[in-house]
Amino acid sequence: MALTKPNGEAFRGYHDLGxxxxxxxxxxxxxxxxxxxxxxxxxxxxxNKGYVRIDEHRRHQEMIGxxxxxxxxxxxxxxxxFATLLLxxxxxxxxxxxxxxxxxxxxxxxxxPTETADKGPS
Amino acid sequence: MRFQVGDRVKTLSVNPPGHVRxxxxxxxxxxxxxxxxGHFQNPEELAYGRYYGGTLELFRxxxxxxxxxxxxxxxxxxxxxxxIPEHWLxxxxxxxx
Numbered sequence: 650m651a652l653t654k655p656n657g658e659a660f661r662g663y664h665d666l667g668x669x670x671x672x673x674x675x676x677x678x679x680x681x682x683x684x685x686x687x688x689x690x691x692x693x694x695x696x697n698k699g700y701v702r703i704d705e706h707r708r709h710q711e712m713i714g715x716x717x718x719x720x721x722x723x724x725x726x727x728x729x730x731f732a733t734l735l736l737x738x739x740x741x742x743x744x745x746x747x748x749x750x751x752x753x754x755x756x757x758x759x760x761x762p763t764e765t766a767d768k769g770p771s
Numbered sequence: 772m773r774f775q776v777g778d779r780v781k782t783l784s785v786n787p788p789g790h791v792r793x794x795x796x797x798x799x800x801x802x803x804x805x806x807x808x809g810h811f812q813n814p815e816e817l818a819y820g821r822y823y824g825g826t827l828e829l830f831r832x833x834x835x836x837x838x839x840x841x842x843x844x845x846x847x848x849x850x851x852x853x854x855i856p857e858h859w860l861x862x863x864x865x866x867x868x
Contacts (some may be wrong), residue, residue, distance in 0.1 A: 651856070659786035668796040668840065704818035708790040714858045 663715040685724040692731055701734060709734045773828055773857045778804045780832060781863040782855060790818035793859045796839055801863050802832040808854050828857040 654660065681689075695701050709730035713721070721729065735741045774780060785801030792814050810826035817824075834850040843849070 658796075660788050662784060662791070665791075665795045667794045682790075702817045702822065704790060704814040705820060707814075708818040711790065 662711055663718055664711045681724075688724045688728045688731070692727060700740060701738065701758055706730060707740075709737075773805060774804045774807075774860065774862075776804050776806060776829055780804060780860045781865075782832075782843075783840055783859050783861065790815055793855060794853070797834065797853055797855075800838050801865070802834040802838070802853075805831040805833040805852055807831075811856070813856065813858075815852040829854055830857065830860065832860070 650748065676726070692706065696703055696706070706727075710718070710726050713729050717729065719727065732741075734757060736743060737745065779801065780803070781801050782793060782798050786795070786798065806833050810828040812822070812824055813827055821836050831852050834851050834853065834856050835847075836843045836845060836851055837847055839851060
């Protein structure tokens with residue numbers, strides 16, 4: 650049975666892009682910002698230590714909304730989805746996340762990052 | 772093992788909601804078992820935090836590009852390999868290819 654939407658179209662995740670029209674892929678290598686490396690390290694460590702599974706992270710990336718999915722960069726998508734995953738699992742709490750975000754914002758306003766400095770969260 | 776190398780198979784033609792790893796373009800398509808790729812837990816369940824289920828057999832399945840893309844204009848014998856778990860595969864007893 651193929652489940653369909655009321656208009657008869659099949660369910661197709663907005664992340665399931667194989668075969669859709671797209672621009673050329675830029676194959677040149679690029680460097681990663683420090684915050685992107687930190688996000689990568691945190692996700693890999695927490696996965697390796699068994700707190701979360703990669704499949705859960707993928708599911709949360711598929712749940713961030715079509716516009717977000719299309720416009721966020723790779724690691725922006727990763728951190729947004731990882732935050733909701735950690736909330737869902739009770740590993741962090743909404744108060745902690747809110748307080749940390751406010752903390753980072755205060756620091757940002759006190760000393761705005763220069764163009765060359767790392768702009769990411771810490 | 773549910774399938775042997777060389778078996779003709781077809782992927783399920785279903786489009787369920789949830790975390791699904793079989794790409795949309797490869798559903799309901801004929802292919803051939805290229806190799807057994809090991810036992811793995813079901814990512815569709817792991818995605819929802821259910822870590823303790825059994826394992827499924829994973830197969831590398833070889834598809835003809837012309838079967839995947841109706842407007843494919845490359846070589847007729849071009850192929851694509853995808854790894855698909857057993858529960859997405861059924862035997863294909865239709866036409867010989």
